[in-house]
Amino acid sequence: MVATAYLLGVSTRRVEKPAESLGVTQLSKSQVSAMARHLDEQVTAFRNRPLDTGPYAFVWADALTQKVREGGRIINVHALIAVGVNADGHREILGLDVATAEDGAGWLAFLRSLIARGLTGVQLVISDAHPGLVDAIGATLPGASWQRCRTHYARNLLSQVPKSAQPWVATLLRTVFEQPDTDAVQAQMTHVLDALEAKFPKAAAHLDAAQHDLLAFTAFPREIWRQIWSKNRRSV
Structure with a gap:
């Protein structure tokens, strides 16, 4: 309970009520502070620990x-x-x-x-x-x-087109990531750039400048693409 309160930034005074619900009738400020110091030590040890389980690909x-x-x-x-x-x-x-x-x-x-x-x-x-x-x-x-994170880039790209066109552009970009292999990804990117160029040249130029960083995942095995093309777990 104290650890949760610590992580949430709950004040010493506000710790007393949940402590009472657990049967702790007396909890002084010094006791809470001592427990927080103990947690601080654990956090510091975790943050400074050696990174010895690598390599970290x-x-x-x-x-x-x-x-x-x-x-x-x-x-x-x-x-x-x-x-x-x-x-x-x-x-x-x-x-x-x-x-x-x-x-x-x-x-x-x-x-x-x-x-x-x-x-x-x-x-x-x-x-x-x-x-x-x-x-x-x-x-x-x-x-x-x-x-370059796929999820964040999609938001950047959509800002380059009218709101009415954003669903179409989002779907178009998504097709790049639905391809079965690297060659197909590259071919679909070319198709998407051509389609954008015909309607939204500014967006096409934006995507063209970002495509190499956006497609860096294709240098790695296909089975892990979904895990590495974004930092947003909801996009995999």
């Missing part, structure tokens, strides 16, 4: 905006998160850091910390197209390819 990078209390004020911070596939084929949370801004400096420091802890063998990084993140990936993981 695939890494997903993302940032979540969270509200925190700092100096008596509520402010937004960015939780930088990396998830990787380890040598056993299982997903593993590699790291978590908090930055005041989602900029290149924050991502660069975060990725360097993962490498210092043992991140190796990265073949593909999946993320959105945040410029600071993409630059940091290139600077710290020069041997890795970059997969």
Whole structure:
């Protein structure tokens, strides 16, 4: 119960009521603080642990905006998160850091910390197209390819066409990812670009510029495409 309250950012005072429901009639502020410190130690140990179950062939990078209390004020911070596939084929949370801004400096420091802890063998990084993140990936993981998140890119592309045309464009783009092999994917991309060029040249140019990063997944086995073409699990 205390761990859940800790994760939700519940104040010491508000912990007392749920504690009473569990039969704990006396829970002082110092007791709650001591338990929170114990949890802090576990979180710190997890965040600083060696990354020794690699190589980590695939890494997903993302940032979540969270509200925190700092100096008596509520402010937004960015939780930088990396998830990787380890040598056993299982997903593993590699790291978590908090930055005041989602900029290149924050991502660069975060990725360097993962490498210092043992991140190796990265073949593909999946993320959105945040410029600071993409630059940091290139600077710290020069041997890795970059997969532009399919889900985020689709939203970018739809912003290039009238709202009335968005369902058609979304369906058209989806057909690229429904192909059985790399050659078919490339051929369908050409077909989609031609179709867009005829009606929405601006959108066609947008997709043409992004296609190589959007199709990076095709360099890997077909059976894992659905897992690596997006950082959004709902899109697989």
